[in-house]
Amino acid sequence: NLVAQDLGHYGRDLGRTGPGLSNLLEALLRETSVPWFRLLYVYSAGLGDRLVRLMASEPRIVPYIDIPIQHAADAVLERMRRPERRETIRATVGRLRDAVPDMAIRTTAIVGFPGETDEDFQVLCDFATEMQFERLGVFTYSEQEGTRATALPDDVPEDVKRARQDELLELQRAISHDRLGRFLDRDVEVLVDRLAEPDEDGVTHVGRVVWQADDVDGVTYVRRGGWATPGTLLRARLVDNLDYDFTADALP
CATH class of the missing domain: 2.40.50.140 (Nucleic acid-binding proteins)
Incomplete structure (x- = not known):
């Protein structure tokens, strides 16, 4: 497993530019005999064309990736200060599945972020249904000392956060069952x-x-x-x- 908060940023701390993760993977494939390489976690902004082509062409990179989306309502993503928007996430998922049809995509979402409305939550549920992620982890928002989010207004009540988490997880359970069922008899x-x-x-x-x-x-x-x-x-x-x-x- 290759694990980082965002593998797409690999090499930037050393002042490197360009497709650092692709270079790393190519070196690992060339210099080792490890049979499986798994990528955890890569935000959609880090999934460039070169990396997608490498995943499609190299069988030792398993057809699995964890792309944390955090949310799907653009208003919530903006308050989270995430660079992605719903359309860019949709486009990234489409490119991956076009290149690697057997790709299993895992993601995570946060419900109850300050200011999340019922309409925002419904956007997230609709997006999960549309995207048909193989797996989706759902977390409730909790304050982290020193973060900008602690100063945001409109905190969501705890019981609402839990209800939204339960609803989204139940929705995803059926999606996961159907999506993973396509691998049967293999x-x-x-x-x-x-x-x-x-x-x-x-x-x-x-x-x-x-x-x-x-x-x-x-x-x-x-x-x-x-x-x-x-x-x-x-x-x-x-x-x-x-x-x-x-x-x-x-x-x-």
């Missing part, structure tokens, strides 16, 4: 995380496929996986999904 590699406790369903291993990041996403339960050990790749066929998790049968 033969895939599962990165084994651990051996499973014996159960009546025959599950022997728990791991992740390329469309699942560790900790934040679901897992893949593999049945009849033999003696594969943690850290190895196990061939299996995806046969079912329960919202965020897959069930798979090991292949001979």
Whole structure:
């Protein structure tokens, strides 16, 4: 995993200009034998054409990316001082999916930011429905000392924040189930995380496929996986999904 608050800013602290993340990835691909590279997190402004082409052409960069959108109502994004707007996010998601049709896109949103109206929240829900993100994490806004947001008026009541979080998560649950269902009946590699406790369903291993990041996403339960050990790749066929998790049968 390549992890940063915004990978798109890689190299700027050293005064570098240009596509620093693309250069880093090309060096890692050239100099290492790591089978999977996963990008966490890249804001839409950092997803230039060169990076998208690299993701489309290099199978070792897994078809998965975390693009934090924060919100979809332009008025809220402006108050958050985010450079993106709904249309730029929509365009970025479109470019990614055109280039990598199997791309799984994870994102996060914040509800209850000061001044967020019912109409703003509905824009966010409508956008989530339109974009069909594979996964969406939802956080409620909380004050952070020393940030500009603490001085903003129109704080949203805590019970409203929680209700909006629950509503958006429930909306996303159905979207995730449908989006991840398109991967069923495929033969895939599962990165084994651990051996499973014996159960009546025959599950022997728990791991992740390329469309699942560790900790934040679901897992893949593999049945009849033999003696594969943690850290190895196990061939299996995806046969079912329960919202965020897959069930798979090991292949001979």
